[in-house]
Amino acid sequence: MSGSGVPAAEFEVEEVLLAAQSAIGGQQGPAPEMLQVLAPDGTKADGLTAEIAGEVVDFAPYLAATDAAHLRSLYRDMSLIRRFDQEATALQRQGQLALWVPLTGQEAAQIGSGRALQPQDYAFPTYREHGVALTRGVELADILRLFRGVTNGGWDPRERNFHLYTLVLAAQSLHAVGYAMGIQRDQLADPSLPQAASVAYFGDGASSEGDIHESMVFAASFDAPVVFFCQNNQWAISVPAAVQARVPLARRAEGYGFPGVRVDGNDVVAVEAVTRWALDRARSGKGPVLIEAYTYRMSAHTTADDPTKYRLSGDEQAWQPRDPLVRLEAHLRAQGLADDAFFDELAAEARAMATALRDAVLSMTVPDLESRFATVYAEPHPLVQEELRFFQQYEAGFADEGEQA
Structure with a gap:
């Protein structure tokens, strides 16, 4: 133990992180204004305006209804997806899932942005957007089918305009821009089509990938109707955001010639409003937007990760009061928009959902x-057929050993 009472291993982690940030000078230049509707204690924040690309933007007209029903529905979505995350984590720890990617702490960023989408919009997720999947009507059990390894996809993306999960970092950003350019051409051919946009979800770590740079270049060059939604959860597995970028992530958009905006990613009301503005702007032909949802990954990067090896416990404790669910609950209670009965009923609904999900997983x-070999190509392939025969012979060999024993 160190003299301060901090464990030696944790103290060494702190020294390494501080040295790394000092070596590159940390982030430079003014940080963009943090757009916020609800403060961490649930009280109303002052205003919802910001100067973006030399223009003062008022986001108030983009606020969805702030009546009790709408705010309770946002809280319900966040609560259910957190319970889903907890159940999936438990299932993985019990050997029922091969891997799990938690989202705890990022519920507001996902539910707020997902609820801003219109049916004709198309979302391209990474592997953590379980909350967005919920808002698009994807069956949560289908997500678990993917992590249990019993499907190559999990759902039909055309049914919900929600693409399959992408595990290759940043690859979905290229897909999103290509899809947006396709939207442009479809609407030129048929102006009666509804205006639409695509959304590329990615994290702060993926923002350092070349695919993000390339997709933003193309999006800017063609004024593609795409919104880049970066969930800055402060850590790219084990590298802090201050080491990854010399400037705040939202400001990177300036180099490509389109607006970048930073929103409090733990404020679901603000996220919904800012995303609605960005989507409306993209759909109307004004080009792409980068949203940086400033949030925090409260759990591990995946269940194969141990954040105590690189992250200080004090950081997580500092973010606890900013919890998106605690914030909205405080607002609902203070304004008399929800009572104990609402929260009790929601807790019962979440428990029932978790039980149903567990039963669904165990019955998969x-x-x-x-069938696995048959889905590699659309048509039969001689090499795949040869590999299938080899594997069948390989498995048969084990069966013979068992019979002899």
Whole structure:
């Protein structure tokens, strides 16, 4: 133990992080204004305006209804997806899922942005957007099918305009821009089509990938109707955001010639308003927007990760009071918009959902081997057929050993 009472291993982590940030000088230049509707204690924040690309933007007209029903529905979505996250984590720890990617702490960023989408918009997620999936009507059990390894996809993306999860960092940003450019051409061919946009979700770590740079270049060059939604959860697995970027992430948009805006990613009301503005701007032909949702990953990067190896416990404790659910609950209670009965009923609904999900996972069957090989190509392929025969012989060899024993 160090003299301060901080464990030696944690003290060494702190020294390493401080040295790394000092070596590159940390982030430079003014940080963009943090857009916020609800303060961490649930009280109303002052105003919702910001200067973006030399223009003062008032986001108030983009606020969705702030009546009790709407705010309670936002809280319900965040509460259910957190319970889903907890159940999935438990299932993985019990050996029922191969891996899990938690979202705890990022509920407001995902639910707020997802609720801003219109049916004709198309979302391209990474592997953590379980909250956005909920808002698009994806069956949560289908997400768990993917992490249990019994499906190559999990759902039909065309049914909900919600793409399959992308595990290759930043690849979905290229897909989102290409899709947005396709939207442009479809609408030129048929002006009666509804205006639409695509959204590329990614994290602060993925923002350092070349695919993000390339997609933003193309999006700017063609004024593509795409919104880049970066969930800055402060850590790219083990590298802090201050080491990844010399300037605040929202300001990177300036280099590409389109607006960048930073929103309090733990304020679901603000996230919904800012995303609605960005989508409206993109749909109307004014080009792309970068949103930086400033939030925090309260849990591990995945269940294969141990954040205590690189992150200070004090950081997590400092973010606890900013919890998106605690914030909205405080507002609902203070304004008399929800009572104990509402929260009790929601807790019961969440428990029932978790039980149903567990039952669904345990009843999932593994597809037969032939079907796995049959879905590699649309048509039969001689090399794949040869590999199937080899694997069948390989498995048969084990069966013979078992019979002899």
